[in-house]
Amino acid sequence: MKRIQLPLATFAGTLLYFGAINAAETKTPLVPLPSIDDFTHGDGWGVGVGLGVEYESAYEGSDEFELEVDPAGGVQWRTGEHIFFWAGEAIGWRTLVDDSWLFQASLGYEEGREEGDSKDGRLNGLGESGSGAELLLEVRHALGQDWRYFLDGRISTGSIGTLGIFGVGTCLACQPDGTGWEIGAVVTFHDSEFANRGFGVNAQQSIDSGIPQTDVDGGFRSVGINVNYRYYLNKNWQLFGEALYERYGSDVSDSPLSRNDYEAEIGIGFVYVF
Template sequence: MKNKIIRLMVTLVLLSSINTVIAQDNKNVLVPLPSVDDFTKGENGWAFGLGLGVEYESAYEGSDEFGFEAQPAGAVQWRNDNHIYYFAGEAFGWRSLVSDEWLLDAVVGFDEGREKGDSDDGRLDGLGDQEEGFELVFQARRSFTPDWRYWLVGRLVAGEEGNLGLFGIGQRFGEQTDGTGSEVNLVVVVHDSEYANKGFGVNEEQSAASGLEEIKLSGGIRSIGLDYNYRHNINESWQLYGEALFEYYSSEVRDSPIARSDYEAEVGISVIYVF
């Protein structure tokens, strides 16, 4: 009995030491996830990351056309302990580690909409242009381990033309806890009928102008997706960030004449300078 107690005490001490090391290694980032940028290096106050990325992606949702596009990368951030407020691209956001297991993120941004010129092959002719609009994005992640090795993720996108939800699981690879390494998320995406028809619906007027068959979607499951993220510190100031997305559409979405492909895909790489 005495030996069992000693072994238990030793185990508890070791676990406590491991958690302490993790906390020390992780003190320079809010959470050790490659998909969550943190340029503050653990310090309160302002932080800046500026860079450029190149993406190879579908021309629009459901497109069978792909192309390269240059995108700005990085963000302006202000950290106050476990809270980070940031401006990235056209989005303003707040991110907070409200406990060791919960990460919350709220963003006000823009939906870029869709223009007929997005298709070089004229696939969108007659469908009209969709204007940009505000959207609110709320995301929560719940980790199962102190080092954020496995987690659940949920996301809600609420916009002027419908709502979209995402639910899934994620895993981080590698031994680093400084925000570098790689991670993967497997998700199920759902949308309401308004959001579904914004991207894939064809009303009577659009059908007459485009020659496409009229269709009205009911909403529900939109797709199953896979998201891979990678981040590497080249040196103290330079970061390399990569992302790959794959989304396989549900049968209802695939039935839309706008969906020329059964899936949507994107691959991107960015180089960021951290000031």
């Protein structure tokens, strides 16, 4: 599951423009799930700014890991059961229907892999993989009260190909304010364009790198588990954590670019909500 983030440099102008957020009593979030942030106090504007620290695979299929510090948070505007948001390189909208259906659409930018992502030089000669605009469509459906169990489906598509994610999740010790633990199990599929973006080697890349030419078919990509956690230290400070493990299928793990047959990350961070 991808997290969307807002660069810290954009917040100063945003805060001056929108002014101080009303310090009213915190109301029920759009949905009580730790993975769906709601920085608003009911209707109106909400702004959250913070930092996250992640230990993760350097790139897809890598056996190298790196520590990375990223900005976290976002700017949101809520009206009733609708939230419009800007976070990182994405803008979007999400809405709740009949208290059991969550729909989300966002438009963002996905950066490509660079040769320098491998400190051991295992990407030398491959150049940069494709970057481009990405449309994300997501729907979640609650299977019981308070979103204790839910189904999740996402499709990401654009100039870099198409990725589909389908899963089931549960919320453990979750509270109406959106705090607690969320655990999900997913299966993912990709088309050949998306598959070869991360794991394919074309003829020119093979000549430049010495890696055998490889074409990866579309279809099944991986199975995985993801965990999200959120806790309110007080009215303004939120602590969050996340972990992800993705196990590749044989078509992906057989690629010469797959130094590992899995991808993993773990992270923790905080957000200050104005």
